[in-house]
Ligand SMILES: O=C(CO)[C@H](O)[C@H](O)COP(=O)(O)O
């Protein structure tokens with residue numbers, strides 16, 4: 449049976465001037481995790497915030513008491529240099545560090561303002577490094593990336609180098625409020641067929657209108673930004689998303 453539903457509101461759609469309170473409020477309304485979108489203006493054409501802000505919001509939300517527990521900070525790293533920020537985000541209170549496959553394989557060792565550079569790292573080395581730093585590791589793919597790049601990574605017999613979660617983007621990364629791309633769901637179906645117990649996250653355009661398709665495909669970690677933060681009753685939306693996923697467990 450696939451793992452139970454995990455609802456992870458994307459705080460990209462929260463009021464940034466009230467971020468700490470918005471985060472604790474959302475957890476109080478029934479969210480399991482918080483999905484924290486980190487954008488650097490290079491990997492994606494938009495910027496959000498970095499580790500100092502994550503440190504601040506962590507002080508408003510109790511850390512999880514177990515792996516994947518309530519209050520998990522699921523940091524979606526839409527950044528060109530994923531290895532460089534691992535230690536900073538661990539210190540800031542990130543629990544699950546989810547990097548993009550495309551960034552890891554294309555990391556260009558760019559010179560940074562501090563003069564350091566990101567080493568070119570294979571996805572499996574980066575996963576090991578994230579685990580050694582004490583976080584869960586996730587790997588994300590954009591719509592233009594084939595799911596086939598993931599098989600070798602998931603089939604690795606070395607446990608420390610295998611991701612705890614795969615994130616299938618159902619929009620082009622960079623902005624909230626975009627339309628759901630159902631064309632990405634065959635990736636989820638293929639992953640669920642081979643890995644019944646894997647955490648499979650979908651991100652982008654999820655709402656009460658699109659959740660049934662994502663749940664049928666086998667996604668269990670549901671990111672929803674505008675659908676939750678734009679709702680009159682966010683708690684009700686969280687509940688409906690969770691029920692839709694859990695109703696399909698065991699039928700997949
Ligand atoms: O990673 C993201 C964008 O790159 C966001 O997590 C995602 O778009 C969530 O927002 P919404 O639910 O409004 O689509």
Ligand SMILES: [Fe+2]
Pocket residue numbers: 458483484485524651671
């Ligand atoms: Fe995201």
